[in-house]
Amino acid sequence: MVLDSGPLGLLSNPTTSAESNGIRAWALRVVDEGGTLVVPEIADYEVRRELIRAGKQNGIRRLDELAGGLVYEPLRTSHFRRAAALWAETRNRGAPTAHDAALDGDVLLAAQALELLPRDADTVVVTTNPKHLALFVRALRWNDL
Numbered sequence: 090m091v092l093d094s095g096p097l098g099l100l101s102n103p104t105t106s107a108e109s110n111g112i113r114a115w116a117l118r119v120v121d122e123g124g125t126l127v128v129p130e131i132a133d134y135e136v137r138r139e140l141i142r143a144g145k146q147n148g149i150r151r152l153d154e155l156a157g158g159l160v161y162e163p164l165r166t167s168h169f170r171r172a173a174a175l176w177a178e179t180r181n182r183g184a185p186t187a188h189d190a191a192l193d194g195d196v197l198l199a200a201q202a203l204e205l206l207p208r209d210a211d212t213v214v215v216t217t218n219p220k221h222l223a224l225f226v227r228a229l230r231w232n233d234l
Contacts, residue, residue: 090119091127091162091202094135094194095217096231101136101152112231119234126215127205128156130164131197162201171200175225186221199225 092100099112119126133156140148175196179185187193198214199222206212214228222228 090124090234091129091198091205091214091226092132092159093198093214093216093218093222093228094132096215097128097132097152097155098136098139099217099231101140101148101155103147103151115231115234125160127160127162127202129162129198129201129205131194131201133161135194162205164197164201167204168197168200171204172196175199179224184224186224195221196225198222202226 096112099109100116102109116126133152136152137149140152172193173196176186176193179196180189186195202212202214203226212227213234214222214226215231215234216222216228217230219228219230
C-alpha cells in the first residue's frame, strides 16, 4: 500500500484525535498482518514542506521516524518520465488533475505507485481524497480498507 500525503500527514501528526488514532491503529494492523506501507518521496515532500513552514518540529521528527520505519521510495528519473506521460494523457482527455503550471504531485505519486507495484487487486494508494489519483491507480480512503 502506497501512502498519499493525507494519510502520511495524519500518521506523522503528534497530536491525538479520533482520526489520527484511527489511522495509527489501521497502519499497525496492516504491518502486523504482513502488509507493506510505502512512503513515496513526493508524499514525504508534500507533508514535510508544510511542517517546516509551520515550524512543527515534533511532526518533522515523527515523519522522519515513519520514513525510517516503513518502506521509503525515492523519486527516480523513471517516475518523472512516467508522470509526464500521465500528465499529458489526462490533459488530452480533458481531465487535468492540477493547473497546467503546477508540478502535480498526484501524477508523481501515481507514477511511483505504478512502478512500485503491479497493477492488480492488491495494489492501492491509500489517500484521504481518491478523486484525482483514481484516474491512474486504485485509490481508496484509508478507512475504507
